[in-house]
Amino acid sequence: MPKVLVSDKLSETAVQIFRDNGIDVDFEPTLGKDKDALLAKIGEYDGLAIRSATKVTEKLLEAATNLKVVGRAGIGVDNVDLKAASKNGVIVMNTPFGNSITTAEHAIAMMFAVARQIPEASQSTHAGKWEKSKFMGVELTNKTLGLIGSGNIGSIVASRALGLKMKVVAYDPFLSEERAQEMGVTKVELDELLGRSDFITLHVPKTEATAGMISAEAIAKMKPGIRIVNCARGGLVDEEALAEALKSGHVAGAAFDVFAVEPATDSPLFNLPNVVVTPHLGASTSEAQENVAIQVAEQLSDYLNNGAVSNAINMPSITAEEAPILGPFVKLAQHLGAFAGQLTDEPITEINIVYDGGVAEMNTKALASAAIAGVMQAQNPDVNMVSAPVIAQDRGIKVSNTTQAKSGVFDSYIKLTVKTAERARAIAGTVFSDGKPRFIQIKGINIDAEVGAHMLYTTNNDAPGIIGTLGQTMGANDVNIANFTLGRTEVGGDAIALLYLDDTPNQEALDALKETGMFKTVSALKFEM
Structure with a gap:
């Protein structure tokens, strides 16, 4: 009989699903907070069901000699070492769509709260002050909402905002004109969104491209009186820069559910007027918690009993x-x-x-x-x-x-x-x-190139000196070339080069290649091996 440990808080319904499927389940909802106790017990289990409190580290995975699958009730797997899990043959599953509505609704609630200064007004009224004239708000109707990220959660926010008679402009590298029309939003570039919006809400993951995307420079492009909502990921917004803009009055308000460092016991945004903050409550409704808990129990049971893999991150x-x-x-x-x-x-x-x-x-x-x-x-x-x-x-x-x-x-x-x-x-x-x-x-050019974790791709007109320039530039920047593949359409025609490197080339190396004027395209690529 497969054995599963539930080390975070899951509903009793989810625990019963394991039992109904013939799974031997131990429900210890506080064990995930005690890493030493968890380390001592993990070797007994085939499956591990978690939320965010349990940290599935490389050390834990090394001790989990029988572990076959980890199920995360929720979408984020920041608390799981995916590379170590793959190395140890452990499948990692999540439940990507179970809390989308809840998170979208929280973003809308935060927008209302900052528009009408509800938390501060409530606190003032509780204190018996009755400061009616102090808390002058703004309507959402006919205001422009800038939607950064139009995926599952973002599209729900757009639908709710349109229902509130807001105008919605959206920036998303993957958003097509056809999809934008279906959503009822106007597709724009980021700079245009920043300049047009009365409210901005973020719904993108944190990546190298999105980290700090709302910087001091970005804030300067926004209309005076802008209000910013972030219920997506901490670190998308430069909190120091936003705090300065709030103090200056350029930004009229902000509502944040996520922070660069969590748990957030201190932030530049704390104790500023018209800043609404919540402790990462985006997915915290009874419905969402129940949905993702049931999903993860069903997925783990199905895998352990039947070998079926659903919503796998690394397989x-x-x-x-x-x-x-x-x-x-x-x-x-x-x-x-x-x-x-x-x-x-x-x-x-x-x-x-x-x-x-x-x-x-x-x-x-x-x-x-x-x-x-x-x-x-x-x-x-x-x-x-x-x-x-x-x-x-x-x-x-x-x-x-x-x-x-x-x-x-x-x-x-x-x-x-x-x-x-x-x-x-x-x-x-x-x-x-x-x-x-x-x-x-x-590009229709025949080659034979081995795939590596770090690669460099260039396009150019077929001409002498390309190989020498690539080799010399990589060497000057301490990047070793493991393999080198060339191809061309014809003599003097379009040509490409694909270099398999030992490390990612630095920006100086890429800039040096571009400055030669010999290349149409210079792109550093990464591949998961």
């Missing part, structure tokens, strides 16, 4: 029988998607995938999910193989899959084409007999 949803053959092609599909996703800044309208030869007989649904996830993870690392197709559909991205008989020199290959309003970008790859993915064609 494709494939059967045990398929894994040995399909696994390398899943990794190839992810790499193809990651290549295209990292090079695409415009909103994506279509993703086309062609499966040629033997791979056409495999589980192409899993392969498509892997490819789509690879594309979208460049902007949103929270996307996984299960959620990627749903998110793509929600954003109006058309996905097509084509299978065909062997048509070239390779027994099997996958070709991925990503289309935007401006261009189409195509890349193809295969898996060699060693089980390692290879890129075999980019």
Whole structure:
């Protein structure tokens, strides 16, 4: 009988689901806060069900000799060491859609609170002051809401805001014009959103691209009297810069549920007038907590009893029988998607995938999910193989899959084409007999490139000196080249170079290449190996 430990607070209904499915479950909702006690017990269990209190560290995973799966009741897995889990063969699942409505409603509630200064007015009235003239608010009707991030939660916020008769403008690198029309919002670039909005609300993950995106410079582009709501992730907003803007009066108010450092016992935003703060309550409703708890119990039970994988962060949803053959092609599909996703800044309208030869007989649904996830993870690392197709559909991205008989020199290959309003970008790859993915064609140019964790991609006109410039520039910046692949359409035509590096090239190296004037494109790429 499989054995599961519930080390955080889950509902009794969820615990009963384990029992009903024949799972031996230990419900110890405070154990996750005691890392030493948890470390001593974890070796007994096949599954671990958690919320945010339990920290699944590398040390804990090393001690979890029987652990097969971790289930996080909620979307965020910041408290799980994903690399260590993968290394130790532990599947990590989450429940990505169970608390979307609750989080969106909290953002709307925070917007109302800061618009009408409700917390301060309540505190004043409790004190018997009756300061009616002090708390002059603003209406939401006819105001412009700037939506940064139009995914699952953002789209719900947009719907609620439109119901309040607000005008909604949205910025999202993946938002297409068609999807924007379906949502009833106006698609804009970030600078335009900053300048037009009366309220701004954020609904994006924290990544290298989004960290600190609301900076002092961004705030300076906003209209005087702007009000900012963040119920997404801490660190998206420069709290020091926002505090200064609040003190100066340029920003009229802010409502924050998340902070750069949590638990937040101190923040530049604390004790400022018309700043509403809550302790990360976005998903804290009884309905949401019940939904995600039930989902995680069902997912873990299904995996431990039947081997079914749902909402996995670090493993494709494939059967045990398929894994040995399909696994390398899943990794190839992810790499193809990651290549295209990292090079695409415009909103994506279509993703086309062609499966040629033997791979056409495999589980192409899993392969498509892997490819789509690879594309979208460049902007949103929270996307996984299960959620990627749903998110793509929600954003109006058309996905097509084509299978065909062997048509070239390779027994099997996958070709991925990503289309935007401006261009189409195509890349193809295969898996060699060693089980390692290879890129075999980019922009219609045939190559044979091994995939590495750190790569450099350049495009140029075929001309002498390219190899020397690339080698010399990488060497001057202490970056070692492990492999070097070139390709061209014809003598003097379009050419590409793909370098497999030991480390990520620094910005100085990239700038130096651009300054030569020899390259049309210079892009550093990263791949999960």
